[in-house]
Amino acid sequence: MTVEKIHTENMFLRYGTKLALKDISIQIPEKKVTAFIGPSGCGKSTFLRSLNRMNDLIDGVTIEGNIFIDDINIYDKNIDVVTLRKKVGMVFQKSNPFAKSIYENVAYGPRINGLKDKKQLDEIVETALKNAAIWDEVKDRLGDSAMGLSGGQQQRLCIARTLAVNPEIVLMDEPASALDPLSTSKIEELIVQLKENYTIVIVTHNMQQAARISDMTAFFYLGELIEYDKTKKIFTNPDKKQTEDYITGRFG
């Protein structure tokens, strides 16, 4: 039994006058991993960034249609973007830790929410780092600068930082594309573990990755959602020829 977490209805997105997303309607299930695949510039990252309204930061972006999270229209006038982003966390393509200590990176979210109690913060930081599978590597040097970590560790730290805010949904924009194979497999394992408690939406260029870790896969092409189904179905028996061509490597 799957519960729907996010759904969009006839969503269009424009950069100025350029149409970047055309008529996207999709239902994303709760506590599953949903992967967005497609060639560069197909709109998958743009769509991902619409789900926590990070596109608001870009001038000239306009959105038509509706995006619902837990049946609440997140583009409604009364929606507080700050609260939305606490519920819908995001991990970026390039790891972007703050130039602060490992501890302070993870404590950042709880702190801006007004949490001051040292003991509670310690607990949150420890739990978040454990959930992001990086605790054992950093527990003895929480006070060290996060900039001293390797790329893979930095990315897991960024995941921990996102988890510390206790989101329900975690959006990931090609989180492993800049990492070596070992770090990538660690991130992939982590994503599969995380779906126990979180709804994960991941953009990836790596088809094997989507096949390995996701439950649902959406194929985007030229701003359109071409096909969306169970990952197994998409990778073994897609309905559309374009999807088949893409996953078999005939283009893209």
Add this chain to the structure above:
Amino acid sequence: MIKSFKNNIKGILIEGLTLSSALLIIAIIVVMIAVIVIGGKNQISWEFLTSFPEDGMTKGGIFPAIYGTALLVIIMSVAAVPFGTITAIYLTEYANENAIIAKVIRFAVRTLAVIPSIIYGLFGLGFFIKFVGVQMDNTFMGGQLKWGQPNILWASLTMALLTLPVVIVSVEEALKTVPKDLRAASLALGATKWQTIWKVVIPGSISGIMTGTILAVSRGAGEVAPILFTGVAYYVATLPSSLSDQFMVLGYHIYVMSTQSANVDQTLPIQFGTTLVLLALTFILNISAIILRYRIRKKKTN
């Protein structure tokens, strides 16, 4: 394909000419510094730095001028740095690059930067002393003259206006060095725009903000024109103890000693000594700004 003798000579001549004009610059600086150092070095002593002028300023030290210069740049910084930083934050973080208001502000900042410093002095006299000061006297002092005359407060505020463009531009540059990714990370964690600025952008650019402050201070420490009408004194027997007091300044002291002194030849060592102190002060400030900037660049490339 063989180089002609004529072209060869021409090339050498042109290179020689450009090189010698470049060398001339070095020569000017070396001579200038050498003259000041040689002339002033024997004058510098603990006593010279810490005592008051004596015998109609023909003997003694320059402590009031050092003190006045320090106080001037401190009050000036207290006014210019927060004001300039806030303006820079508006321009980089809030204003839309293409909005009319941002363009007007940038134009105003550039214009402020090219206004001759004596104009600032006249503006300070007209605005701070004759308008604000006189109004304050009428309102709070029952018309008694206290604020409607030159003093260290008005001089510092006038100087703050002069250094404002330096502060704004360097703080803007510093804020821009903070990667967009970090702002996005903070916002994605549910931070408000202000929390992001306060906890990520400003801490990430604090050394750049410091550099801007130091550059502004070093510019202010050397300027005389803006404070001529607004607060600097030929001689005061006591150190300024209130914002409404007049004060002495190194730059103006040099001018006074070399043109207004009873005996210019006799005060020559003092002139050299004062010049050396002023030069050393601005050098130290500029070098610390360069070091800070170097350290930021190093941090950025890591």
